[in-house]
Amino acid sequence: MMALSKAGVLKADPVSVTGWLGRRYPGHQYTPTDEGKxxxxxxxxxxxxxxxxxxxLSWDPVVNVAGTSFTKVYxxxxxxxxxxxxxxxxxxxTFPxxxxxxxxxxxxxxAMPMALADGHWQRE
Structure with missing residues (x-):
């Protein structure tokens, strides 16, 4: 989240967070910037x-299961x-x-699985 703050997408406000057994830890509260919104x-x-x-690029052979046609498109x-x-x-x-x-x-x-519905291929 700090990377998004440095990029101007989020604003990081320092806060103190209560953890286990009441111990306080430093942290941040993130809110969207106007740009981030x-x-x-x-x-x-x-x-x-x-x-x-x-x-x-290609597609798998079409198979029929219970009256519906399926394939996978690449x-x-x-x-x-x-x-x-x-x-x-x-x-x-930060975000691989x-x-x-x-x-x-x-x-x-x-790859995306597709199903034939109403005469059109649609994302499954």
Whole structure:
């Protein structure tokens, strides 16, 4: 969280936290900055862009289970609207999944299960 604070996404206010047996520990209370509020979803997660399909690489053979067709599609992606703070080394070191997603753009092979519903393939 401190990396997001240094990046200007969150504000870190020092607080004292009561722990085991009433012992006090220093800590921080984090709140979104005005800039950070742009990236907080209604669910309370931090959004760092929107994935966009670049290329479908392949798909598994379609199987039919209980009358529904399924497959798995393999593809590459790009992240649209990627903010500068998501490119910071300290933020990427703190959030390895973010780093992996950012660094994997246009070459990481991703997979998504799909189901055929109402004549259209949809994410399962």
């Amino acid at each position: 742009k990236y907080i979803t209604p669910e309370g997660t931090i959004c760092y862009g929107k994935a966009r399909l670049v290329k479908i 593809f590459t992606y790009r992240i649209d609207g990627l903010p500068e703070w998501a490119l910071r080394p300290d933020v990427q070191a 999944n973010l780093a992996s997603a950012v660094q994997g753009q246009e070459h990481a092979r991703m």
